[in-house]
Amino acid sequence: MNRIRNILFGFLIGLSLLGCGEKSKQDDEQLKSATWQEIEKKSEGKTVNFMMWQGSTAINDYINNYVVPTVKEKYDIDLQISGGQGPEIVQLVMGEKQADIDEGQVDMVWINGETFFQLRKVDGLWGSFVEKLPNSKFIDFDNPFINTDFQQPVNGMEAPWSINQFAIVYDSQKTSSPPKSIPEFEIFIKENPGTFTISNDFTGMTFLKSLMAEIGGSPNALDGNFDENKYQELSAKLWAFINESKQYFWKEGSTFPKEQSKMNQLFANGELLLTYGFREGSIEDKVLSGFYPKSTKGYAWENGTIRNTNYLGILHNAPQKAATMQVINFLLSPEAQLKKSDVDGMNSNTVLDMSELPPDWSMKFLDAKKREFGPSIRELELNAITEPAPEYMIRLYEDFRKHVIEN
Amino acid sequence: MSLRIKKANIGVLFFILIGIVPFAAAFIYALLYSFGVTGVANDGFTLKFWETVIASGSFFKSLGFSVLIALVAVVISVGGALWITLKFKEQLESRFFSFIIYLPLAIPGIVTGFFTFQLFSKGGFLARISHKLGFITEASQFPDLVNDGLAFGIILSFIALIMPFFILLFLNVYKNERVEELSILAQSLGASANQIAKKIFLPILIKKTWVLIVLYFIFLLGAYEVPLILGQESPQMLSVLIIQEIKQYDLDKISEGYVVAVLYTIIVSVTAIALFLPKRKTAYAN
Numbered sequence: 001m002n003r004i005r006n007i008l009f010g011f012l013i014g015l016s017l018l019g020c021g022e023k024s025k026q027d028d029e030q031l032k033s034a035t036w037q038e039i040e041k042k043s044e045g046k047t048v049n050f051m052m053w054q055g056s057t058a059i060n061d062y063i064n065n066y067v068v069p070t071v072k073e074k075y076d077i078d079l080q081i082s083g084g085q086g087p088e089i090v091q092l093v094m095g096e097k098q099a100d101i102d103e104g105q106v107d108m109v110w111i112n113g114e115t116f117f118q119l120r121k122v123d124g125l126w127g128s129f130v131e132k133l134p135n136s137k138f139i140d141f142d143n144p145f146i147n148t149d150f151q152q153p154v155n156g157m158e159a160p161w162s163i164n165q166f167a168i169v170y171d172s173q174k175t176s177s178p179p180k181s182i183p184e185f186e187i188f189i190k191e192n193p194g195t196f197t198i199s200n201d202f203t204g205m206t207f208l209k210s211l212m213a214e215i216g217g218s219p220n221a222l223d224g225n226f227d228e229n230k231y232q233e234l235s236a237k238l239w240a241f242i243n244e245s246k247q248y249f250w251k252e253g254s255t256f257p258k259e260q261s262k263m264n265q266l267f268a269n270g271e272l273l274l275t276y277g278f279r280e281g282s283i284e285d286k287v288l289s290g291f292y293p294k295s296t297k298g299y300a301w302e303n304g305t306i307r308n309t310n311y312l313g314i315l316h317n318a319p320q321k322a323a324t325m326q327v328i329n330f331l332l333s334p335e336a337q338l339k340k341s342d343v344d345g346m347n348s349n350t351v352l353d354m355s356e357l358p359p360d361w362s363m364k365f366l367d368a369k370k371r372e373f374g375p376s377i378r379e380l381e382l383n384a385i386t387e388p389a390p391e392y393m394i395r396l397y398e399d400f401r402k403h404v405i406e407n
Numbered sequence: 408m409s410l411r412i413k414k415a416n417i418g419v420l421f422f423i424l425i426g427i428v429p430f431a432a433a434f435i436y437a438l439l440y441s442f443g444v445t446g447v448a449n450d451g452f453t454l455k456f457w458e459t460v461i462a463s464g465s466f467f468k469s470l471g472f473s474v475l476i477a478l479v480a481v482v483i484s485v486g487g488a489l490w491i492t493l494k495f496k497e498q499l500e501s502r503f504f505s506f507i508i509y510l511p512l513a514i515p516g517i518v519t520g521f522f523t524f525q526l527f528s529k530g531g532f533l534a535r536i537s538h539k540l541g542f543i544t545e546a547s548q549f550p551d552l553v554n555d556g557l558a559f560g561i562i563l564s565f566i567a568l569i570m571p572f573f574i575l576l577f578l579n580v581y582k583n584e585r586v587e588e589l590s591i592l593a594q595s596l597g598a599s600a601n602q603i604a605k606k607i608f609l610p611i612l613i614k615k616t617w618v619l620i621v622l623y624f625i626f627l628l629g630a631y632e633v634p635l636i637l638g639q640e641s642p643q644m645l646s647v648l649i650i651q652e653i654k655q656y657d658l659d660k661i662s663e664g665y666v667v668a669v670l671y672t673i674i675v676s677v678t679a680i681a682l683f684l685p686k687r688k689t690a691y692a693n
Contacts, residue, residue, distance in 0.1 A: 087654035094447045094658075118658055122447045194547045200640050255554050255639035269530030271546045394657045405641045406465065 028126065031321055036134055040075075043323035047078040050327070051092070052110040053085040055261070058285050062346040066339055071330055077323050082106065086115040086202075093124035096317060107318035108327065112310040113150030114202065116158060117390040119313065126314045128156030129325055135332040140353035144386060146309050151225065151389040158311035159328050160351040162340065165380045166206050166305040167280045167298035174295075175273050180302040182214055182241070189248040195273035197250035198242075200405065203260035203277055205396045206306050209388055212238050212396075214303040222388035231395055239403040246404065256405060268292060278308075283374035284347050298375045300383035307377075307384035309351060334361040343369050349377045434672060441665040448658040456662040465641075465648070466667050470674070472642040476558050476634075477627035480565035485620055487566070488573035492581060493608060499578060511571040516564070520636035523564045527552035553637050560637035561644070565627055572623075573616075580615045581608075621682055625675055645671050 031039065054060055063081060071077045082105075084092070089109050096104045111119070119125045130136050139160060141147050146160050154160075170178040175192075179185040189196050198204040212234050213221045221234070246253025250272060257263050260277055267275035268291050286292040312328050314321055330336055334357055337350040354362045370376065436445065441456055443449040460466050491499075498504055511519075526532050534549040543549055553560035581587070589611075590603045598606070613620075634644035643651070649671065652664030 090658070091654070097447045098445065114656060118656070121658055251551060251554070254556055255641070257554075258635075258640065266530065269546060271529050397656050401641070 028321055031325075032129070032132075034322075036132065039132070039322045039325055043075060043077060043320070043326040045076050046320045046323035047080060048108060048320050048323045048327050049080045049082060049106045050108045050110075051082050051084045051089055051106045054081070054083040055085075056282075056285075056346075058346045059348075062340055067327075067331065067336065070336075071327055074330065075323075075326050077327060079327060086111065086118070089115060090118045090122070090124070093119060093315060094122055097122060097124070102317055103319040104315055104317035106315055107320050107324040109313050109315060110161065110310065111158065111313050113152070113308060113387050114390060114393055116149050116154075116311065116313070117152060120152070120157070124316055125157050126316045126318060126321060127158070129314060129321075130154075130156035130159045133159065133325060133329040133332060135329050135334075138332070138334065138352040138356045140356065143353075145307055145384070146351060148386065149309065149311065150387045150393075151223070154311070158313040159332060160309045161312050161331060162348040163307065163309045163351050163377065164279045164349055165300065165307040165377055165384055166203075166210070166276065166278050167283075167300055167375060167380060168274060168276045168305070169267065169283055169292075169296060169298045170274050171267075171293055172295045172297045173293065178274060178299065180299070182211065186245065189245055192273055193248040194250055194252075195271070196248075197253075197256055197263060197266075197272065198400075199257045199260040199263050200400065201259050202393075204256070205393055205400065206278070207276055208238065208396050208400065209392060210301050210303065210305050210385070211241075212392075213385060213388075214301070215241070219304040219383075219385045222392060223386060224389070226389040226391035231392065235395065235399055239399065242404055243407060253404075264291075279348060280374050280377060280380065284343060284371050287373040288344070292373075294373065296373060300375075300380040302383065304383045304385035305380070306387055307380070308387045334358075334364075338364055338368065341365070341368065343371050347371070347374075434669070437665045437668050437672075441662050441669050443662055446662060449662060456660075456666050459660075460663050460666040460670070466670060468642045469645055469648045469667075470671070472558075473628050473644045476561055476565070476644065477624050477630075480562050480569070480627055481620060481624045483562070484566050484570040484623075485573055488570050488577055489609065489612065491574055492577040492612075493604060496578065496581060499574070508571045508574055511567060512575075514568075515632075516568060516630065517632040517636070519564045519568055520633040523560050523567070523633075524553050524636055527560055527563075554639045556639065558634075558638065561634050564633045564637060565630070568633075569623055569627070573620075576616055576619065577612050580612050584611050584615060586611055618683070625679065628675065629671070 031042075034042075050063075052059075052063070068079045068081070071079050089106075089111065092104070092106060109115075116125075136159070139146065145163060147154055149158070168178065179188040198207060209222065213219060215234050215237050216222060216230070222230075250257075250266065257266070260275075263272060263275045264277070264286070266272040268286075280298055283292060283296050283298050287294055287296055312331065314324050314328075318324055331340075332352070334352060337352050338361070340346045340348055341350050350365065352365075354365060357365070439445045440449070443451060443453040443456065495504075499508065514522075524531065528534065529546045529549045529551075531553075534543070534546060537543045537549060538546070551559075586608060589607050593603050593607055629646050630644065631646035631650070634647050638644055638647060645667070649664050649667050652667055653661055655661065655664070
């Protein structure tokens with residue numbers, strides 16, 4: 001008798017949970033047509049879980065000591081941070097989808113194009129929501145670097161947060177004229193064997209894209225949809241070039257660092273003469289903290305390096321979508337963006353359009369302290385190229401392993 | 408039904424619930440994933456992931472590489488531990504030395520990995536000392552001891568991790584099995600030191616501990632953090648390869664990671680079962 005009662009009880013709980021799931025889905029649809037006041041009202045006193053890459057002390061400092069207390073004070077929202085980037089986010093979404101979880105662990109994620117592509121593939125993002133945010137009026141959605149992510153239209157499924165460009169980093173005391181093109185690069189590695197490598201990760205693949213665009217003959221060589229024939233032709237030349245050159249790489253090209261952060265260490269201790277990275281090479285904070293020498297400089301490849309935006313997204317099963325929109329809207333406010341671009345702090349470029357801002361705010365941005373060591377995003381503007389379609393990245397990962405690492 | 412049988416049953420039930428069910432469930436999930444049956448990005452049963460993995464050969468390369476590394480590390484650790492036990496058993500009784508041996512047992516693999524990296528990398532502690540002493544003039548002249556083709560760093564970390572354990576194990580077996588008394592007896596019957604080592608010391612110690620030695624070999628085969636920090640990109644040790652395949656950018660190929668995981672699980676399980684199945688004892692057999 002007891003057993004029957006237990007089974008019934010469990011069944012009822014299951015039913016009520018299912019009911020909750022259905023209800024939350026309807027609420028989400030209503031949110032898309034709700035006014036901002038309604039959204040604000042819904043977001044008070046809620047907890048938002050934000051999954052983000054926590055690999056930089058400057059970024060963590062900005063989030064934990066500025067964003068978290070401010071959203072608590074302004075909107076009574078508890079912002080909880082958990083660590084995780086691209087693959088972890090995708091794993092989480094896929095796992096929760098598999099288990100049919102309607103109310104996930106995470107509301108908000110910090111992503112870039114590759115994760116955007118993956119999440120769109122598994123319908124992991126909720127949207128479109130960006131045009132609902134009052135602060136989106138300060139963003140220029142006609143800018144191709146903002147409205148398109150890896151050649152995919154963003155369509156309001158993710159909100160731009162920062163914009164940055166890939167830069168090559170060198171120590172001007174050791175290297176007077178670093179290479180800016182493939183012919184110069186060939187001479188450079190022969191003169192300085194063992195001082196260059198390609199990390200087997202997102203950043204290294206981004207460098208390969210720059211090389212491939214140059215082999216293709218122009219900054220726009222990889223624009224547009226993925227083109228199999230173009231890829232075959234250009235990548236064959238790329239692998240041939242790398243395999244010829246890799247004897248002059250770090251460890252004679254017998255192995256490659258797993259992550260770009262390792263390249264930064266090798267650069268700092270003098271094993272490498274060149275490193276590279278997004279956030280304009282993220283030189284400023286590394287020099288200020290003493291990790292890099294003060295003579296460190298950054299530049300863009302002549303044919304161009306990739307400029308891209310990183311974004312904030314809301315997961316399809318975020319329990320607190322209204323409160324998440326409130327947090328994202330705050331992160332896009334002139335106040336939060338100005339604080340984020342502080343060269344002594346997170347030092348990341350704003351996505352706001354100066355011509356759209358109220359004059360007092362745009363003056364504040366213009367008067368802000370400038371970088372002392374790293375290049376400004378302005379300086380690299382002439383050599384900016386857009387991210388190619390995500391399929392190029394997929395194939396480069398695979399083929400770099402197949403044709404270079406395992407060769 | 409007597410109470411005793413019930414108690415035994417509860418024990419078995421708990422073992423099945425806690426030890427076997429979750430493992431079996433995870434294995435079945437991985438198996439289904441590898442055939443494309445489950446997985447958000449998959450669209451139904453297919454053999455293509457298995458074909459790709461088997462055709463690419465990277466799994467077998469990685470397996471061979473892992474077996475070799477684990478084998479070298481276990482052989483050196485066990486050999487070293489036996490030699491140390493035989494030579495220094497009296498000194499090891501002292502407080503100070505036993506503390507020194509216990510200490511590494513408290514250090515996790517990831518710390519050992521980092522420590523090895525800090526010591527042996529081209530920009531590490533030893534390289535800096537060599538530079539100060541004028542042995543080398545540039546970081547690149549220091550020999551390749553981490554992320555290297557011979558897996559020197561990985562093997563060294565493994566030895567640092569498991570050799571102390573084997574020393575303690577052998578010391579205990581030495582005491583419990585009264586090897587000391589047996590040696591004295593053999594000596595009084597005219598055996599040489601060499602004979603004692605070969606006929607008494609080694610056989611007893613190895614026979615009593617071979618199960619643990621094999622288990623440690625399997626444990627090293629699946630090690631993750633140390634090869635992740637100290638390994639190279641190709642070939643990789645198995646766990647590193649599996650995680651890399653499961654976390655890859657192309658969601659359509661995540662199943663390949665599960666294929667590798669399933670293959671690895673099958674190989675290890677079959678090996679373990681073959682080794683640990685109670686041998687059928689034939690009475691009075693030689």
